Amino acid sequence: IDECYSATLALSEGWASFFSAFVSVDRDDPDAKFEFMVPRRAPLRFEDIPTDVCAGETNEWRVTGFFWDLFDRHDDGESVAEDFTALWAPLAGSRVQSMTAVARLLETRGVLPGATIRQIWLQNFLK
Secondary structure (H helix, E strand, O other), rough: OOOOOOOHHHHHHHHHHHHHHHOOOOOOOOEEEEOOOHHHOEEEOOOOOOOOOOOOOOHHHHHHHHHHHHHOOOOOOOOOOOOOOHHHHHHHOOHHHHHHHHHHHHOOOOOOOHHHHHHHHHHHHOO
């Protein structure tokens, strides 16, 4: 969970974790986390990802944090709170293979302005 993968695997696993958070974690939780996902890192907080986690879009934990920051209602440096459908609709059938492609798609489909996406990107991926 804290290591680097390929961009595609990180996207796949990070989206799955985000979806799990979508169905099980309160959008207003200032300390959004999974209690038992990976015992050695528990609890797995995705509002504030530790700095020793692989930086960049090749880490699933950071992918989860990025999507969560687009969706949650807690202001931790950003105040975006997109509806799940607004995030899912442009991605469905798109065959994107990296978070760079996701960010580009969200911007070009008008989900969020590029400046907002870049702010959340830097907050999560540290690059």
